[in-house]
Amino acid sequence: xxxxxTVSLLDADRLEHAGGLSYLDLLRHRGxxxxxxxxxxxxxxxxxxxxxxxxxxxxxxxxxxxxxxGTSVVGGVEALRGPKSAVVALDLAGLGSLVSVDPLSRVAVxxxxxxxxxxxxxxxxxxxxxxxxPQSFERAxxxxxxxTRSAGQASSGYGRFEDMVESVRLATPVGEWVVGAAPxxxxxxxxxxxxxxxEGQFGVITEVSLRVRPRPYGPRYxxxxxxxxxxGVSLVRSLAQDGVLADITRLSDEHExxxxxxxxxxxxxxxxxxxxFRGVAKPCLVILGWECRSRSATMSSLSGHRVVRLxxxxxxxxxxxxxxxxxxxDALLDAGVCVExxxxxxHWSRVSELRDAVRSALLAELGDAVVxxxxxxxxxxxxxxxxxVLVPRSLEDPVGQWAxxxxxxxxxxxxxxxxxxxxxVGRDHQPWLENEIGSIGVDVLRAVKAQLDPTGILNxxxxx
Amino acid sequence: xxxxxTVSLLDADRLEHAGGLSYLDLLRHRGxxxxxxxxxxxxxxxxxxxxxxxxxxxxxxxxxxxxxxGTSVVGGVEALRGPKSAVVALDLAGLGSLVSVDPLSRVAVxxxxxxxxxxxxxxxxxxxxxxxxPQSFERAxxxxxxxTRSAGQASSGYGRFEDMVESVRLATPVGEWVVGAAPxxxxxxxxxxxxxxxEGQFGVITEVSLRVRPRPYGPRYxxxxxxxxxxGVSLVRSLAQDGVLADITRLSDEHExxxxxxxxxxxxxxxxxxxxFRGVAKPCLVILGWECRSRSATMSSLSGHRVVRLxxxxxxxxxxxxxxxxxxxDALLDAGVCVExxxxxxHWSRVSELRDAVRSALLAELGDAVVxxxxxxxxxxxxxxxxxVLVPRSLEDPVGQWAxxxxxxxxxxxxxxxxxxxxxVGRDHQPWLENEIGSIGVDVLRAVKAQLDPTGILNxxxxx
Numbered sequence: 001x002x003x004x005x006t007v008s009l010l011d012a013d014r015l016e017h018a019g020g021l022s023y024l025d026l027l028r029h030r031g032x033x034x035x036x037x038x039x040x041x042x043x044x045x046x047x048x049x050x051x052x053x054x055x056x057x058x059x060x061x062x063x064x065x066x067x068x069x070g071t072s073v074v075g076g077v078e079a080l081r082g083p084k085s086a087v088v089a090l091d092l093a094g095l096g097s098l099v100s101v102d103p104l105s106r107v108a109v110x111x112x113x114x115x116x117x118x119x120x121x122x123x124x125x126x127x128x129x130x131x132x133x134p135q136s137f138e139r140a141x142x143x144x145x146x147x148t149r150s151a152g153q154a155s156s157g158y159g160r161f162e163d164m165v166e167s168v169r170l171a172t173p174v175g176e177w178v179v180g181a182a183p184x185x186x187x188x189x190x191x192x193x194x195x196x197x198x199e200g201q202f203g204v205i206t207e208v209s210l211r212v213r214p215r216p217y218g219p220r221y222x223x224x225x226x227x228x229x230x231x232g233v234s235l236v237r238s239l240a241q242d243g244v245l246a247d248i249t250r251l252s253d254e255h256e257x258x259x260x261x262x263x264x265x266x267x268x269x270x271x272x273x274x275x276x277f278r279g280v281a282k283p284c285l286v287i288l289g290w291e292c293r294s295r296s297a298t299m300s301s302l303s304g305h306r307v308v309r310l311x312x313x314x315x316x317x318x319x320x321x322x323x324x325x326x327x328x329x330d331a332l333l334d335a336g337v338c339v340e341x342x343x344x345x346x347h348w349s350r351v352s353e354l355r356d357a358v359r360s361a362l363l364a365e366l367g368d369a370v371v372x373x374x375x376x377x378x379x380x381x382x383x384x385x386x387x388x389v390l391v392p393r394s395l396e397d398p399v400g401q402w403a404x405x406x407x408x409x410x411x412x413x414x415x416x417x418x419x420x421x422x423x424x425v426g427r428d429h430q431p432w433l434e435n436e437i438g439s440i441g442v443d444v445l446r447a448v449k450a451q452l453d454p455t456g457i458l459n460x461x462x463x464x
Numbered sequence: 465x466x467x468x469x470t471v472s473l474l475d476a477d478r479l480e481h482a483g484g485l486s487y488l489d490l491l492r493h494r495g496x497x498x499x500x501x502x503x504x505x506x507x508x509x510x511x512x513x514x515x516x517x518x519x520x521x522x523x524x525x526x527x528x529x530x531x532x533x534g535t536s537v538v539g540g541v542e543a544l545r546g547p548k549s550a551v552v553a554l555d556l557a558g559l560g561s562l563v564s565v566d567p568l569s570r571v572a573v574x575x576x577x578x579x580x581x582x583x584x585x586x587x588x589x590x591x592x593x594x595x596x597x598p599q600s601f602e603r604a605x606x607x608x609x610x611x612t613r614s615a616g617q618a619s620s621g622y623g624r625f626e627d628m629v630e631s632v633r634l635a636t637p638v639g640e641w642v643v644g645a646a647p648x649x650x651x652x653x654x655x656x657x658x659x660x661x662x663e664g665q666f667g668v669i670t671e672v673s674l675r676v677r678p679r680p681y682g683p684r685y686x687x688x689x690x691x692x693x694x695x696g697v698s699l700v701r702s703l704a705q706d707g708v709l710a711d712i713t714r715l716s717d718e719h720e721x722x723x724x725x726x727x728x729x730x731x732x733x734x735x736x737x738x739x740x741f742r743g744v745a746k747p748c749l750v751i752l753g754w755e756c757r758s759r760s761a762t763m764s765s766l767s768g769h770r771v772v773r774l775x776x777x778x779x780x781x782x783x784x785x786x787x788x789x790x791x792x793x794d795a796l797l798d799a800g801v802c803v804e805x806x807x808x809x810x811h812w813s814r815v816s817e818l819r820d821a822v823r824s825a826l827l828a829e830l831g832d833a834v835v836x837x838x839x840x841x842x843x844x845x846x847x848x849x850x851x852x853v854l855v856p857r858s859l860e861d862p863v864g865q866w867a868x869x870x871x872x873x874x875x876x877x878x879x880x881x882x883x884x885x886x887x888x889v890g891r892d893h894q895p896w897l898e899n900e901i902g903s904i905g906v907d908v909l910r911a912v913k914a915q916l917d918p919t920g921i922l923n924x925x926x927x928x
Contacts, residue, residue, distance in 0.1 A: 182882035183846035193657035382647035418646035
């Protein structure tokens with residue numbers, strides 16, 4: 001292959017681009033199961049070089065796996081070659097520029113390889129924030145956020161990533177496509193929403209034009225406790241339906257709350273005794289954070305509910321640990337713990353039924369597991385549910401142990417909600433996609449793929 | 465053709481389904497230019513009957529034009545047969561049921577043929593409103609709103625129609641497709657947004673699941689005046705970017721304001737004198753209406769701007785006439801006036817340049833015309849512009865007179881904004897679509913069309 005940009009064949013580079021960060025990915029890196037490794041890592045430095053790499057890969061019939069931060073937890077960046085004889089990881093870190101800022105319109109164009117922190121730094125120089133803080137924030141990239149329909153912890157305030165996108169620049173095997181022209185349009189279907197969430201199937205996202213906001217002045221995070229899951233759901237629902245959600249709105253169920261309080265260390269027993277004193281039988285933690293929305297509007301709506309305020313220390317504690325999940329996983333694995341997360345969303349009338357169904361499915365499959373759940377994103381019509389599972393790792397069959405639990409949980413999820421609210425489909429959620437979008441939906445995606453990637457070099461084995 | 469449902473061959477019925485309500489449509493009904501008339505009007509009474517009609521039309525290779533309220537102003541329901549030997553208008557008025565209401569999730573499923581007022585009546589029985597009030601409200605339908613990415617006068621508060629849609633049920637020639645599963649999802653591209661705005665190309669929308677809201681308690685509408693267009697744009701922009709827009713937010717330019725004040729009759733001179741007294745040199749009218757959003761938030765942000773309050777009478781006057789535009793057009797035509805509207809949207813940094821460009825293009829083409837403009841919908845990153853044009857109708861060539869003006873305006877629009885913010889593409893905006901979505905975008909739409917409507921019976925000659 002002609003070298004149109006930096007190409008590495010080093011084992012260390014190839015291994016670093018072998019899959020994402022799911023529990024099964026981590027196991028694979030530890031020798032459990034096959035670990036597909038790309039034949040090379042290709043690192044273009046501009047949208048033009050990305051286009052040139054695609055041209056060369058079409059010519060040589062080489063599979064291409066677009067690779068941003070490599071934080072996929074659904075097998076979205078596995079180095080699968082499909083029917084091709086070779087596969088390269090397309091590392092987009094070289095696309096790292098802030099292309100332009102329109103301060104009046106509050107629109108900024110960012111290149112795809114920019115990570116969360118770097119985006120905040122670049123925009124911060126202009127007084128702006130993107131406000132997109134998923135748990136993968138520290139490593140994930142603008143292109144990855146768009147390719148997977150990411151949702152950040154503050155999405156109740158700033159919106160999901162797709163809500164921020166004004167336009168997308170996409171390198172496809174049939175040419176460059178810029179999609180999205182105005183803040184809103186009725187010029188046919190919203191093709192931007194076809195590119196967002198396309199998980200590298202239709203092309204490589206090289207630049208994204210995004211709505212930005214002024215950096216928050218004095219953000220504030222607080223902890224609250226309600227008595228029982230149903231009371232919490234009802235509270236979050238009314239905040240959402242009254243239009244007074246905090247930017248960050250998170251409700252933990254009693255199991256997650258128990259763990260959170262236990263982890264609070266020396267303060268834990270004080271808090272627990274205080275809650276008992278206040279007559280809270282089944283504490284469920286609520287974290288609210290205000291960055292751009294009105295705290296007083298939320299607080300005035302809260303007054304209609306029975307809520308115990310735990311104050312800003314609890315909010316600060318959440319803030320401090322907000323990106324800890326991914327960091328702690330290797331240590332937990334070392335300690336012999338299987339740890340993974342799952343997520344979904346559904347309408348309010350099914351939120352509790354869905355939580356119970358997933359919880360039961362996981363417990364039935366895993367036995368003595370800790371299954372915790374929280375609402376991470378709330379909407380007027382429903383909410384997301386995010387599950388964290390911890391269980392002693394099977395020594396004989398750690399891969400099978402989780403694979404079976406994942407199937408059980410996903411079957412339960414797909415009966416009552418979406419198979420994924422913000423983790424994307426990748427390889428892991430594929431078996432449930434057709435149930436959600438119909439065989440016609442799958443055919444439509446295939447038709448678009450055939451149009452844009454006629455030889456099928458792009459990210460084989462994912463999404464479709 | 466077998467009769468799977470009511471079929472009418474009566475001239476009166478066929479004529480009633482011959483095109484929409486654009487100025488050129490009205491001229492055609494008055495004998496200027498060709499008026500394509502459907503060969504029959506087919507009126508199914510259920511989603512199943514729609515599917516059956518499509519099956520029969522595929523079998524007999526008959527073109528199908530889905531027909532809701534017939535209010536398209538872009539040629540979206542012209543009875544074109546394309547390469548087919550016959551064309552039927554598919555009148556969806558028989559799909560008139562409220563299918564279900566989930567009051568907890570605030571989601572209602574409405575059939576496609578329900579008109580705006582009927583939707584409000586049906587939802588009102590459950591205490592809800594849809595909050596979708598485009599100027600076509602009185603006749604247009606749920607299916608039409610979805611098929612054209614409609615935006616209502618209160619879209620700053622309730623959102624555009626696509627923001628309200630939870631899922632869509634679509635009858636396609638290859639089978640039924642239900643798309644949309646949860647309040648939000650990362651399960652691949654948002655295919656719902658491919659169906660919304662598809663203008664009958666991919667299938668016939670039979671049911672739409674929609675987010676609803678409680679009926680407003682004490683809505684309030686008020687008039688204000690600012691001095692000059694730029695001051696008004698700046699005011700609306702800050703309301704949008706501060707997140708305190710009224711549900712209805714409308715800014716008229718000085719030309720539209722002049723006409724609005726003149727039409728206010730006996731009060732006009734009082735208002736004009738008052739504004740002169742207050743030192744307003746170039747009055748621009750602002751109408752704000754609150755239905756679900758907070759008036760106090762808007763008002764407190766307004767206090768930072770130089771604004772003259774005209775009070776609730778001016779708001780009531782706007783409310784009274786909010787659907788008058790379409791009603792008055794026939795009378796104006798009778799009086800020898802060419803009257804038509806155009807609309808677009810762009811980012812804030814280009815709003816004024818776009819207004820000037822369209823205004824100049826229209827005046828250059830039409831000579832002594834009245835060209836009025838208002839911002840009808842505001843977003844954080846930009847706004848829509850809505851133009852109303854009045855000019856003495858050419859006696860020799862009324863069709864050519866407007867056709868040339870439309871081309872000039874659309875050329876100007878397509879350089880700086882979207883070719884349509886809420887009127888859709890239909891037949892009239894087709895020449896500018898490729899400029900906006902790229903040839904790749906057009907190819908993608910064609911690929912999806914080929915997948916869902918392989919024999920091309922659906923709405924020939926529109927969108928694509």
